[in-house]
Amino acid sequence: MANIVQEIKNALEFYQALGYERMPMRLRAEGRRPVIGNKESAMTLLREEIAECGRCKLSQKRTHIVFGEGNPDARLMFIGEAPGREEDVQARPFVGDAGMLLTRLIEKMGLKREEVYIANIVKCRPPMNRDPEKDEIQQCREFLERQIDIIRPDIIMSLGRIAASTLMGNEKLKITAIRGKIFDYRGIPLVPTFHPAYLMRNPKDKWLTWNDAQKVLERLERGTLDQGGG
Numbered sequence: 001m002a003n004i005v006q007e008i009k010n011a012l013e014f015y016q017a018l019g020y021e022r023m024p025m026r027l028r029a030e031g032r033r034p035v036i037g038n039k040e041s042a043m044t045l046l047r048e049e050i051a052e053c054g055r056c057k058l059s060q061k062r063t064h065i066v067f068g069e070g071n072p073d074a075r076l077m078f079i080g081e082a083p084g085r086e087e088d089v090q091a092r093p094f095v096g097d098a099g100m101l102l103t104r105l106i107e108k109m110g111l112k113r114e115e116v117y118i119a120n121i122v123k124c125r126p127p128m129n130r131d132p133e134k135d136e137i138q139q140c141r142e143f144l145e146r147q148i149d150i151i152r153p154d155i156i157m158s159l160g161r162i163a164a165s166t167l168m169g170n171e172k173l174k175i176t177a178i179r180g181k182i183f184d185y186r187g188i189p190l191v192p193t194f195h196p197a198y199l200m201r202n203p204k205d206k207w208l209t210w211n212d213a214q215k216v217l218e219r220l221e222r223g224t225l226d227q228g229g230g
């Protein structure tokens, strides 16, 4: 009971820091991102709240929680599935070989890693890099949802089947069938693409991800023009 009360208290403080007078039932983007309070401090608050998280069994073997990193005011957010070995050691998302490939994609898109935000569906490494399990995703997804609530990106690019199917609430999705299409995630355009680890094993498919990235760039560009930017 004490835990539940503490969790509600944390959530209330979190949304207060975002500038809300009460907890939103469901946040929706209206036009471009709504102006909300201090994103940096809301993110710090959330990071502190998660710091000792023991909600699911992934807490038992992790070295570090991999919270996510980047610009809390990013227009583009990448979401993968789970930290791997290197990420678990460094407490940073996408820093292994697959991470280097993601960084190259971001740079090829004309952006810097620090300009976007990178996070995962679950924040702790599944043993032996297995897929995160249903109960683990269920326990952890609230944290990602709250990160998205803070950032309110203009567009999300999900990496791999698990990230896409979790965000879209459909386990049966095939990444080959949905990649490169634009979906809606709570009012935010969502473009699924392959996971960089898959692309390392199947480099012949890299051009498909580059096509998907161009769709994202077009969407971002259109958003900039709608805002009267150059």
Ligand code: SF4
Pocket: 050, 053, 054, 055, 056, 057, 058, 059, 065, 122, 123, 124, 136, 139, 140
């Ligand atoms: S994966 Fe998420 S829910 Fe599970 S222990 Fe880590 S932070 Fe907590």
